[in-house]
Amino acid sequence: MSAGIIVVGGGIAGQAVCEAVRERDRGVPLTLVCGELSAPYDRVRLSEILVSGEDPQTLQLRPTEWYADNDVTVLLGRQVVWADPAGGLLRLDDGDELAFAQLVLATGSQPLMPPIPGIDLPGVHPFRGPEDCEAIRFASVVGAKRAAVIGGGLLGLEAARGIAAQGCAVTVVHLVDRLMERQLDAGASALLRPALAGLDIEVELERATQQIIGPDRAHGLRFTTGDELQADLVVVSIGIRPEATLAREMGIVCDRGIIVDDAMRTSVDGVLAVGECAQHRGIVYGLVAPIHDQARVAAATLLSQEAAYVGSVMSAKLKVAGIDLVCAGEAVGDHEAVVTDASSGVYRKLTVRDGRIIGTVLLGDTRGSEALVAAVRAGDLVDDPLRTLSDASLSGPADLPDSAQICDCNGVCKGALMEAVTEGGCATPREVMAVTRAGTGCGSCRPAVIEIVAAATGGLSDEPAYLCPCRRQTREQLAARIREDGLESVSEVAASCGTGRECGVCKPALAYLVSEVCANQHREERDARYINDRVHANIQRDGTFSVIPRMYGGVTTPDELRRIADVADRYEVPLVKVTGGQRLDLLGVKKQDLPDIWRELDMPSGHAYAKAVRTVKTCVGTDFCRFGLGDAIGLGVEMEKLWEGLHTPHKVKSGVSGCPRNCAEATVKDIGCVAVEGGWQVRAGGAAGGNVREADIIATVDSRAEALRIATTFLQYYRENADYKERTYDFIPRVGLEHVREIVLGEQTGAALRERLRIAKAAVRDPWLERDDPYHPAQFSDLEDPGPSGGEPALVGPPAGAQR
Amino acid sequence: MNYACHIDDVPLGEGRNVTLAERRIAVFRTADAWYALDAVCPHMGGPLADGIVCDRAVICPLHDRRFDLATGDPLSAGEGTTAHAVEVRGDRVYVALAETQRRAA
Numbered sequence: 048m049s050a051g052i053i054v055v056g057g058g059i060a061g062q063a064v065c066e067a068v069r070e071r072d073r074g075v076p077l078t079l080v081c082g083e084l085s086a087p088y089d090r091v092r093l094s095e096i097l098v099s100g101e102d103p104q105t106l107q108l109r110p111t112e113w114y115a116d117n118d119v120t121v122l123l124g125r126q127v128v129w130a131d132p133a134g135g136l137l138r139l140d141d142g143d144e145l146a147f148a149q150l151v152l153a154t155g156s157q158p159l160m161p162p163i164p165g166i167d168l169p170g171v172h173p174f175r176g177p178e179d180c181e182a183i184r185f186a187s188v189v190g191a192k193r194a195a196v197i198g199g200g201l202l203g204l205e206a207a208r209g210i211a212a213q214g215c216a217v218t219v220v221h222l223v224d225r226l227m228e229r230q231l232d233a234g235a236s237a238l239l240r241p242a243l244a245g246l247d248i249e250v251e252l253e254r255a256t257q258q259i260i261g262p263d264r265a266h267g268l269r270f271t272t273g274d275e276l277q278a279d280l281v282v283v284s285i286g287i288r289p290e291a292t293l294a295r296e297m298g299i300v301c302d303r304g305i306i307v308d309d310a311m312r313t314s315v316d317g318v319l320a321v322g323e324c325a326q327h328r329g330i331v332y333g334l335v336a337p338i339h340d341q342a343r344v345a346a347a348t349l350l351s352q353e354a355a356y357v358g359s360v361m362s363a364k365l366k367v368a369g370i371d372l373v374c375a376g377e378a379v380g381d382h383e384a385v386v387t388d389a390s391s392g393v394y395r396k397l398t399v400r401d402g403r404i405i406g407t408v409l410l411g412d413t414r415g416s417e418a419l420v421a422a423v424r425a426g427d428l429v430d431d432p433l434r435t436l437s438d439a440s441l442s443g444p445a446d447l448p449d450s451a452q453i454c455d456c457n458g459v460c461k462g463a464l465m466e467a468v469t470e471g472g473c474a475t476p477r478e479v480m481a482v483t484r485a486g487t488g489c490g491s492c493r494p495a496v497i498e499i500v501a502a503a504t505g506g507l508s509d510e511p512a513y514l515c516p517c518r519r520q521t522r523e524q525l526a527a528r529i530r531e532d533g534l535e536s537v538s539e540v541a542a543s544c545g546t547g548r549e550c551g552v553c554k555p556a557l558a559y560l561v562s563e564v565c566a567n568q569h570r571e572e573r574d575a576r577y578i579n580d581r582v583h584a585n586i587q588r589d590g591t592f593s594v595i596p597r598m599y600g601g602v603t604t605p606d607e608l609r610r611i612a613d614v615a616d617r618y619e620v621p622l623v624k625v626t627g628g629q630r631l632d633l634l635g636v637k638k639q640d641l642p643d644i645w646r647e648l649d650m651p652s653g654h655a656y657a658k659a660v661r662t663v664k665t666c667v668g669t670d671f672c673r674f675g676l677g678d679a680i681g682l683g684v685e686m687e688k689l690w691e692g693l694h695t696p697h698k699v700k701s702g703v704s705g706c707p708r709n710c711a712e713a714t715v716k717d718i719g720c721v722a723v724e725g726g727w728q729v730r731a732g733g734a735a736g737g738n739v740r741e742a743d744i745i746a747t748v749d750s751r752a753e754a755l756r757i758a759t760t761f762l763q764y765y766r767e768n769a770d771y772k773e774r775t776y777d778f779i780p781r782v783g784l785e786h787v788r789e790i791v792l793g794e795q796t797g798a799a800l801r802e803r804l805r806i807a808k809a810a811v812r813d814p815w816l817e818r819d820d821p822y823h824p825a826q827f828s829d830l831e832d833p834g835p836s837g838g839e840p841a842l843v844g845p846p847a848g849a850q851r
Numbered sequence: 852m853n854y855a856c857h858i859d860d861v862p863l864g865e866g867r868n869v870t871l872a873e874r875r876i877a878v879f880r881t882a883d884a885w886y887a888l889d890a891v892c893p894h895m896g897g898p899l900a901d902g903i904v905c906d907r908a909v910i911c912p913l914h915d916r917r918f919d920l921a922t923g924d925p926l927s928a929g930e931g932t933t934a935h936a937v938e939v940r941g942d943r944v945y946v947a948l949a950e951t952q953r954r955a956a
Contacts, residue, residue, distance in 0.1 A: 586913070
């Protein structure tokens with residue numbers, strides 16, 4: 048292999064350089080040397096792991112295949128111990144030598160640990176890598192009674208939130224007189240404190256820690272004032288120190304970090320530096336957005352293209368659930384415009400210099416943050432900053448210019464999102480996120496991405512993220528609104544949350560949401576429903592309908608079969624067919640015949656037309672089969688009776704197999720149970736349609752009752768949390784199987800879900816009873832059918848067109 | 852002017868079919884106005900009266916083609932359909948049929 052580019056450091060910066068190089072040149076040999084044993088991961092999201100306890104592997108920036116697909120050689124767990132830029136050679140810690148033409152140092156930073164007594168004691172942790180996360184999480188769950196976080200910056204507050212979320216009391220100790228002093232002014236900082244108190248995070252300001260109290264392990268902090276704070280877990284988050292050891296050994300000029308010019312070159316030819324190890328125009332950037340800007344410039348320089356990095360406007364979002372905080376640029380200046388409502392915890396500010404916007408702080412109400420941060424980045428001229436602040440709260444991301452950066456983690460601007468739709472053929476936010484990587488970092492920009500994509504696609508796509516251009520709210524926000532304001536119908540939601548127009552695509556989604564949140568005690572409005580749900584039958588290509596009566600578990604009787612046969616004869620049903628879900632389908636039925644057919648069938652609706660619990664397919668189980676291990680029919684009938692009539696975000700097809708031979712195909716159902724030796728496997732998220740996916744095992748349990756309980760709990764979890772039109776096989780990978788298990792199998796969370804399902808089920812009524820009690824007198828009829836107003840002549844007035 | 856229906860014959864926010872001068876017409880009732888289009892979607896013959904009505908448009912229930920209720924113009928891919936003038940007198944709804952059928956674009 049000819050000598051190419053070697054990137055030293057497997058963090059966000061190293062990864063960003065590799066990606067930026069590959070975007071410009073697919074041929075140049077590229078090697079990434081990672082000191083850690085894992086491929087590059089997203090450090091920005093560490094605090095999420097601290098809260099959720101998810102596997103740190105979920106933070107990996109790119110799947111392992113990415114490196115092979117993109118011809119990037121990755122060396123894991125290796126350190127560069129020596130490098131000679133003039134000779135183009137470096138040596139790894141295992142003695143291997145590699146040749147290079149150009150070298151990029153992306154060695155990152157080390158957590159700054161103050162040189163105070165006790166800093167090495169057990170129970171004292173930096174907050175930097177997944178291993179710290181695990182140690183902190185473990186300590187705060189099991190051992191620690193009281194934790195202290197030294198450092199009230201962005202990362203320190205996120206760490207404190209993570210610890211508090213484990214139920215461990217926590218105090219943030221900060222050296223200066225205000226929190227996040229690099230990003231916030233005194234006003235916002237003062238309001239942040241009560242917001243943190245609401246999350247059980249205490250704050251002590253102007254506290255200099257003199258010593259960590261030992262002797263065997265951390266027992267507390269002693270301050271310079273002499274008083275003490277008890278703590279058996281101490282997390283240190285006071286800043287970073289650029290890792291420039293290798294650079295110094297190579298004779299590269301360093302100050303705090305490795306000094307680079309506007310092309311990201313160091314003082315030595317052929318060596319560049321990017322990220323937290325680099326110092327550009329006197330500044331070491333510890334945030335992720337500038338790293339991407341630097342990586343793009345470095346890639347251009349490596350490939351002999353012209354590019355210049357001129358510094359970045361600092362911007363930050365606090366990723367602490369319950370506190371909305373966005374800030375960018377300078378928080379303090381000569382000309383400040385502030386809107387504040389202390390009792391609501393709202394603080395909105397613009398900082399202006401020479402007539403240009405140079406900074407913003409938004410706390411408690413971050414509406415319009417994308418526009419304001421974009422204005423800070425662009426240094427927009429401003430006449431009336433208060434007006435700009437209030438206008439911004441009404442504007443959404445769809446109104447932003449193409450150059451506005453939406454995803455700070457991955458440096459994606461609005462234009463790139465639009466292009467993914469118009470040029471790249473993406474139709475859904477999820478596809479756009481996969482292609483552009485926007486929204487895949489900390490995730491805080493996801494609502495903005497969804498809104499922009501919805502606007503770009505005209506909202507006509509099969510929109511899994513359920514946010515329509517007509518309502519600038521996510522499903523969760525709308526659900527909260529319905530709950531808090533006690534809204535009971537689609538029109539109430541539209542009036543309360545809408546923008547005065549409705550696009551129609553979201554009406555059925557809203558109808559489901561209202562019914563779900565109100566536990567089926569909502570006020571039904573049929574015009575918000577698809578035709579299938581207006582007449583409880585499935586529309587066919589010729590405008591006729593199909594009728595599928597309920598047969599629990601696919602079990603029927605001679606009497607039912609006779610009634611079905613009679614109906615098929617009497618109404619001249621063109622086709623009677625056995626369905627894949629073990630039901631009988633009467634196809635080609637006229638709309639006006641539906642009520643009579645239901646009456647004569649005298650069977651409940653099979654819901655084969657709705658986004659609802661459909662069929663539970665079963666095998667004959669232990670009753671007749673000589674291999675059967677469990678009573679598949681019994682469980683299938685129980686499931687179907689318990690779930691019958693419940694609507695769901697998308698259709699739910701189920702199956703129960705009495706042994707692992709799996710004749711009911713339960714392993715490719717949305718919800719499936721399989722009898723195994725000694726119990727039942729409960730699965731979910733299977734598919735055997737356009738996609739085939741084996742269902743994930745939620746749990747293996749030892750009784751039929753327990754299998755029913757868990758399957759039921761999952762059903763309700765899906766009902767409450769999936770996006771409209773999101774099947775279980777998309778839902779589970781999106782939210783994560785581990786998370787699903789945690790909630791569904793959790794004693795309290797599971798019981799709460801089952802209770803809500805019980806309440807929703809209690810309000811279910813068989814829709815086919817509308818045969819005698821229709822929603823509207825003309826529900827099933829056209830205008831020339833004998834109607835309620837009756838007696839009107841069919842034609843009055845002059846013949847057609849005579850008056851024109 | 853052809854008498855189409857009584858105002859109570861069409862549920863709010865929905866459409867219903869009627870035959871007027873041997874033409875199949877879908878009559879729609881929204882919160883603030885009445886509209887009429889040829890009943891059949893020009894794409895694959897879907898029944899527009901069974902579509903979701905919103906924002907002065909109807910969405911065909913078969914393949915989500917979207918039409919302007921007042922003009923018949925297509926609001927998604929494909930050709931448009933014919934719109935007819937509607938007049939409400941008291942509680943009666945009348946339709947003036949358009950003389951020509953819209954031609955494929």
